[in-house]
Amino acid sequence: MRKAVLALFVILLAACQPVSLATMPPGPALPTDAPPVEETTSLPAATPVTLQPPANTEPAGAERPQYHISAELDDSQRNLLVVEEIHFTNPSGSALESLPLAVEANRYPGAFEWLGASAEQRKVTLESLDANQLLVRLSPALAAGAAMTLRLEFRLQLPPILTGQPHIFGYTSRQINLADWYPILPQFNPVDGWLLHPPGAVGEHGVYPAANFDIELHLPPVQPALVVAASAAGDPIPGGYRYHVEGARNFVWSASQEYIVSTQQAGDTTVASYAYPATELAARAALDYTVQAVNYFSKQFGAPPRGSLSIVQADFPDGMEYDGLFFLSDRFYYGFDGSPRSYLALIAVHETAHQWWYARVGSDQALEPWLDEALCTYSELLFYESLNPELAGWWWGFRVEPYAPDGSLTATIYDFSQFTPYRNRVYLRGALFLGALRQAMGDGAFFDALRAYLERFDGQIATRSDFLDVFQQATSVDLSTLIVDAFKP
């Protein structure tokens, strides 16, 4: 029986698979033990805006977008009034008449209400708002290389997170999750323009240029008080918190009146667990594994991106990474058997790895999803090896081999309508490819290449060719046969 349950979970095992269901009407609530992943499979894949992987162009640190966001949560904890300022430089090389912004909240019917926009010495009007894409018209246009501060006002009405559905943004009876909750300035590159991808049926589609954030959260005076988990450590202000974070992919927060907080140091990083009562042992284990993973990845790859990392027990399936914070499904807590051979441990380690392969080195998750997911999946193996070589054997047999993954890593998120084939190709075939590179290169060159890749593309959006160039340069072994095999058209 236990084996059968485990087998079912193996089939469903995912990590970081968000699903965007803007156009989907709320369905009936699923029983809490319903399979989480396959619920998303009937959604049609959206058409991608761009089909070529992005060229690698990054603003220097000084030119990073700067976000100043002040958000006030109302007494019902369902509505948020937000004033957002984005200071940015026009990177497009020509006058900018229309600025696109990613508004993921608008995928949920009624969740995003536009209240207005303004800028100094410039008229700003709403040109269009369709699915996750907002266009604002700038009059006069913003000259190439010129900077401006765009001020947006909007209201969010949080959508319900339905039981068993892999929605992240919204509320349940005990938590609110604010992920991708503010309009985001997309990545720009000269070849493809603004990288603002529509959601697919599977996988993440956001491309996040590193930015600086100053955030103020104003919270209602409820009792017991709301406990806030966020992408950075906050300073208390009257009625809320203030946050400052630099070079982050995004700023995400979650709040609950029920969270129990425990913290532990991993070197200079404070890891904090935000978990519900009655799952203390599992929460402790999630914290322990995350701390061990931060320590191990710091030693093996390089320093983590920032001084804090929050683990949030989530009322939705699977896990999801953000900068400085990840969600870990409630199911993993209740299903925890005390062993590292558990989803709680496995997915905590996977999401922790995203602090390197997502937060430090970004990538185009829509068009090159293998790049961060294969690295994080393979990082699970590296972590288990470091604990105990026997666990490495378990990991292959549990995570990869039953699925005999194959196919080309050129796949984008738009090539799949169901999660399991997507995971098999992108995560698992990707992990096989990395294992093959390691075997061909040897451990020394392989780990040197990982560190060089991290160092060279830190704070940027890396591409497949960036990755492959670094690996080929790190060894005298010709990797071309492996590469051609993995990326055959």
Ligand SMILES: [Zn+2]
């Ligand atoms: Zn992942």
